[in-house]
Amino acid sequence: MLSLRxxxxxxxxxxxxxxxxxxxVGLIVCLLVVALVNVNAxxxxxxxxxxxxxxxxxxxxVTLTQSVEPSFHIExxxxxxxxxxxxTIPFKFEIRSTGKAMNVTVLPVQLRQELSGIILHDDNVGxxxxxxxxxxxxxxxxxxxxxxxxxxVTVPLAKSNYLSFGVLVRDNGQSSAEANPDDPQAISAxxxxxxxxxxxxDIETGVKDLSEMDKLDFEQGNILNEEGMPVATTILSNxxxxxxxxxxxxxxxxxxxxxxRPFRMSMLSRKTLEDEGRYLVRIMxxxxxxxxxxxxxxxxxxxxxxKLEVTNGRRSLSEKSFDxxxxxxxxxxxxxxQAYLDNELSVSPAQIEIGSSDHASRACNLRFSNNSSNxxxxxxxxxxxxxxxxxxxxxxxDDFAVRSGRTKTIRxxxxxxxxxxxxxxxxxxxxxxxxxxxxxxVSELPIAILAKxxxxxxxxxxxxxxxxxxxxxxxxFPVTNTGEGYLPVDGRLEIADGSGHALKLADxxxxxxxxxxxxxxxxxxxxxxxxxxxxxxxxxxxxDGIEPFDQTLIVDLGDQS
Numbered sequence: 001m002l003s004l005r006x007x008x009x010x011x012x013x014x015x016x017x018x019x020x021x022x023x024x025v026g027l028i029v030c031l032l033v034v035a036l037v038n039v040n041a042x043x044x045x046x047x048x049x050x051x052x053x054x055x056x057x058x059x060x061x062v063t064l065t066q067s068v069e070p071s072f073h074i075e076x077x078x079x080x081x082x083x084x085x086x087x088t089i090p091f092k093f094e095i096r097s098t099g100k101a102m103n104v105t106v107l108p109v110q111l112r113q114e115l116s117g118i119i120l121h122d123d124n125v126g127x128x129x130x131x132x133x134x135x136x137x138x139x140x141x142x143x144x145x146x147x148x149x150x151x152x153v154t155v156p157l158a159k160s161n162y163l164s165f166g167v168l169v170r171d172n173g174q175s176s177a178e179a180n181p182d183d184p185q186a187i188s189a190x191x192x193x194x195x196x197x198x199x200x201x202d203i204e205t206g207v208k209d210l211s212e213m214d215k216l217d218f219e220q221g222n223i224l225n226e227e228g229m230p231v232a233t234t235i236l237s238n239x240x241x242x243x244x245x246x247x248x249x250x251x252x253x254x255x256x257x258x259x260x261r262p263f264r265m266s267m268l269s270r271k272t273l274e275d276e277g278r279y280l281v282r283i284m285x286x287x288x289x290x291x292x293x294x295x296x297x298x299x300x301x302x303x304x305x306x307k308l309e310v311t312n313g314r315r316s317l318s319e320k321s322f323d324x325x326x327x328x329x330x331x332x333x334x335x336x337x338q339a340y341l342d343n344e345l346s347v348s349p350a351q352i353e354i355g356s357s358d359h360a361s362r363a364c365n366l367r368f369s370n371n372s373s374n375x376x377x378x379x380x381x382x383x384x385x386x387x388x389x390x391x392x393x394x395x396x397x398d399d400f401a402v403r404s405g406r407t408k409t410i411r412x413x414x415x416x417x418x419x420x421x422x423x424x425x426x427x428x429x430x431x432x433x434x435x436x437x438x439x440x441x442v443s444e445l446p447i448a449i450l451a452k453x454x455x456x457x458x459x460x461x462x463x464x465x466x467x468x469x470x471x472x473x474x475x476x477f478p479v480t481n482t483g484e485g486y487l488p489v490d491g492r493l494e495i496a497d498g499s500g501h502a503l504k505l506a507d508x509x510x511x512x513x514x515x516x517x518x519x520x521x522x523x524x525x526x527x528x529x530x531x532x533x534x535x536x537x538x539x540x541x542x543x544d545g546i547e548p549f550d551q552t553l554i555v556d557l558g559d560q561s
Contacts, residue, residue, distance in 0.1 A: 071195040072141065074093050074094065074149075074197050076093070077200070080202045082204045083155050091151055095141070095149055097144055104172075106135075109167065110125040110127065113289070115290040117290075130156050130165065131201065134150045153203070160205060160207060163205060169199060170195070170197075212240050213317045216244065219237050220235050228509050234248070236248065237288045238283045246312050247281060247310075247312070248310055250265055254300060255302070266278050298346050298371070300343060301343045341441065342443075345371070346368070346371070348367050353447075355449045356452055364411070366410050366411070367409045374404055376434065377434070378399070380431075385514070392424065393413065426446075430445065455485040460482050466555070474525065476522055477523070479518065479519055479520075479521060481517050486515075489508040489542055491508045491539070505525065534554070534555055535553070536553045538551045538552075
């Protein structure tokens, strides 16, 4: 184990990427290096700046950023119409210069789609015959001038509920330097900035014959670990010559799950949306999409099946299933909220906090789920950390049965007459057995009963260390709870190489430490780290009132082979 202590100045270069709330923005700013004479010509489109951050111990981090302003704006980016086949639809886009002269070219283009769902123009396919540009396709635009791009599209015969056509608008750009007539042989460099938008004309056709949509196929399906939580993932393939709008519905099945709860998948480009639009899947002809969905439901260890369905309204048009296995510890963040008492019985939440404090609720529901084929008998008792019975909390039931494939909810509440007592830390001790009383198992969940005056909290942080195991480098960071009560711990480690590529790792996820307990946070990359210098940024949080631990290190990792 190697302790990491070294610090040094770091110079990094960051590229700025603008965000927009528009449905799809096809803005691309291209930088073309050309051979010119005058290298000192002013650059009116790009703005560079640097920021210096003092890290202490004579250490600085310098960040260079460059922003580029597009030479024109267009509204709207996407036109959306409802029309039936054979209909000719006129459209108009407004284009406005942002302050310089422009040489604009307008082209109808076919569209292609990336795995993320982002739609771009396709240079390898000819222009669509259905779309015509009626206004000029090449024109000049003076600084501040506004004009319109006009055209029409004819809805073709297609067995699709959705069609999309592209219009590429490009400013051919101007060089940031001019040739020096006094020295025509001199060679230097300048930058040409090119702005282009990919506009779309989308059409809902209302076609009811969706026989082509059932050819959509799922190439793979799995449940992966993302920051400790399970995430369903799949690749949806469209082998047809048609575009489609649809939804993708998923369920996870196990041997004893009687009523699996369905959830919907999203394209990566839409998963940050907060409305129903995040679940709309648009897939272009010949494209593949990466779809994901975070899962918060219980995933018991054992064999599982992920079932995926393409749906249009209530109709299921295409489906496929994929088997996968879950082992204990696969999703540590999920296990902070849901405790697995064995491979068949779970309870949530896994950490219980109630009391009369302003930071706690007076009651909490405990939900038991039985994933076995047999009834489970459960007995519950509350004891403090010294093993004494806790009197200040009332359970709605402390001895009950959970039927096969069903759930049972009980309520833990602070007694009104004892609501102002002392803060108590203890455990919910759960005795579970099958219907005949055999196979008894005892599990414990932490419980905190918080009074008005809470117990003192403190923590001791150790040193970040690297560990070599099986030819792989991982990192460990010990945390000790030196306070009187439970302490949540959440750690994040970012590993960045010299090219600026960063790997983000997490551990802890808010799981409580008992008083006096030491836990070693483990940050394990899923791939080998090549030899070289890396920046490590560690951030560890515990609870409100305790300063988070932050550390930035520059380390040199040797050959791991």
